[in-house]
Amino acid sequence: MARELFVTIYLLFFRILFLVCKLFPLQKKIAFVVSFKQNNLYVYKEIKKQQIPVKIAFMCTSSCYDNVRKELPTEEVRMFGINRPFDFLKSIYHLATSEYVVVDNYYGFLAAVQFKDGVECIQLWHAAGAIKTFGLKDRNIHHRSNRALKRFKKVYSQFHKVVVGSDTMKHIFMEAFGLPYENFLCTGVPRTDFFYDEKLKSTIIKKLYDANPELRNKKIILYAPTFRDDELDHFQLMLDVEKMFNELHQDHVLLIKLHPAIRHHLELEDYNGFVFDYSYYKDVNELLLITDILITDYSSIPYEFSILQRPMIFYPYDLQKYEEKRGFWETYDKMVPGPVAFDTNRVIQLIKHKQFDIHLIADFSKSWNTYSTGKSSEKLVKYLYQHEGDTIVERS
Numbered sequence: 075m076a077r078e079l080f081v082t083i084y085l086l087f088f089r090i091l092f093l094v095c096k097l098f099p100l101q102k103k104i105a106f107v108v109s110f111k112q113n114n115l116y117v118y119k120e121i122k123k124q125q126i127p128v129k130i131a132f133m134c135t136s137s138c139y140d141n142v143r144k145e146l147p148t149e150e151v152r153m154f155g156i157n158r159p160f161d162f163l164k165s166i167y168h169l170a171t172s173e174y175v176v177v178d179n180y181y182g183f184l185a186a187v188q189f190k191d192g193v194e195c196i197q198l199w200h201a202a203g204a205i206k207t208f209g210l211k212d213r214n215i216h217h218r219s220n221r222a223l224k225r226f227k228k229v230y231s232q233f234h235k236v237v238v239g240s241d242t243m244k245h246i247f248m249e250a251f252g253l254p255y256e257n258f259l260c261t262g263v264p265r266t267d268f269f270y271d272e273k274l275k276s277t278i279i280k281k282l283y284d285a286n287p288e289l290r291n292k293k294i295i296l297y298a299p300t301f302r303d304d305e306l307d308h309f310q311l312m313l314d315v316e317k318m319f320n321e322l323h324q325d326h327v328l329l330i331k332l333h334p335a336i337r338h339h340l341e342l343e344d345y346n347g348f349v350f351d352y353s354y355y356k357d358v359n360e361l362l363l364i365t366d367i368l369i370t371d372y373s374s375i376p377y378e379f380s381i382l383q384r385p386m387i388f389y390p391y392d393l394q395k396y397e398e399k400r401g402f403w404e405t406y407d408k409m410v411p412g413p414v415a416f417d418t419n420r421v422i423q424l425i426k427h428k429q430f431d432i433h434l435i436a437d438f439s440k441s442w443n444t445y446s447t448g449k450s451s452e453k454l455v456k457y458l459y460q461h462e463g464d465t466i467v468e469r470s
Contacts, residue, residue: 078219084182086186095167095169098469100193101171103130103173104129104130104458105132106131107133108133110138112264112357113264113265114132115142116265116451117455118130118146119451123370126455132146132152133161133169134153135155136155169187170181173192173193174458176195177198182225194234194235197235202443206372206402207401209250210227212323230253233423236251236257237259238259239442244260251412262447266448266450268359270447271409275363288347292328293325293367294367296331297313297328298330298331298375299462301336302396309336313369313389313418315342318422319349321422323345327347330351331353331355366385367425368385368387369387375445381443381446383432383439385412385435386410387413387415388406388413389414389416389421409435411437411438411439414429
């Protein structure tokens with residue numbers, strides 16, 4: 075009850091400020107609301123590459139503000155939070171005066187706004203695929219009030235367009251957001267362009283090996299489990315590192331990518347030269363370039379890793395509990411493009427005997443990355459801005 079009251083007051087406050095800012099005229103401007111930077115930065119760079127003369131503003135959550143500010147020191151980057159009043163007000167101004175508003179997540183403020191005619195709100199979702207249910211199909215939504223459900227639907231109805239990388243993801247979004255077929259842009263996921271940029275990939279691979287020469291001439295295993303809500307207080311690494319070391323250290327190394335909030339619990343000193351903690355490494359896609367075998371569970375990482383068509387092992391050690399809590403779009407083993415293991419012994423066996431079906435991974439990538447073929451950023455920006463001579467014609 076108290077939560078709903080707070081949300082109602084906040085949205086009323088937001089609506090009033092937005093209405094005031096709507097008094098200002100629309101500008102040739104695109105506003106990015108950012109909680110995950112990669113997709114947004116790829117679109118930004120493509121706008122710059124095409125030399126499109128538009129104003130650009132970034133409104134960032136606290137989790138990505140510093141990173142975006144560092145990468146774009148000459149652009150307007152605001153912290154989008156009520157604890158930064160000036161930035162907060164300026165962000166609302168940009169939302170009210172931009173012809174395009176690009177969001178990458180669920181943002182509750184969208185329930186409080188009514189964009190001007192001609193404004194287009196584009197959902198640039200932060201993941202290329204989904205195992206877990208979300209949106210209107212989230213299991214936890216049934217425990218929320220009718221007021222909350224109405225608010226969720228209002229937020230989703232604001233998405234004039236949703237960018238997708240495949241028809242598979244399109245159908246998931248149609249269910250999750252309750253949107254019709256025509257609301258989708260099949261331009262591909264912008265950040266997947268990274269996997270088709272051979273020059274950039276070579277540079278990053280060299281950088282990673284130069285930073286850690288011990289990785290050279292080894293088969294690299296990356297373990298990147300999903301963060302669980304209860305791990306902040308009771309974290310335990312469920313992969314038996316000692317067994318992995320004893321069986322695999324001659325030819326392999328193990329990189330571990332955990333949520334930074336829990337990585338301090340790791341004790342890996344006994345496995346120097348075999349286990350490396352990359353939890354603080356910001357861009358997991360860069361790590362994928364040197365990864366020979368990925369081990370994960372419910373993450374969206376496999377959707378992009380499948381572009382490289384390399385082996386994956388799925389290690390959902392708490393499958394029943396997690397499924398009951400979060401829910402999946404389909405039966406788990408039907409959704410993943412690789413063998414499922416429930417203990418470390420099975421993981422080791424799969425690695426040693428190379429029990430992987432590369433054709434299954436290729437089919438998985440074809441299903442989920444149909445439109446993500448290396449030109450996704452370009453296609454999206456061309457949707458936004460069509461060139462006719464030196465003039466920019468904007469789609470309505």
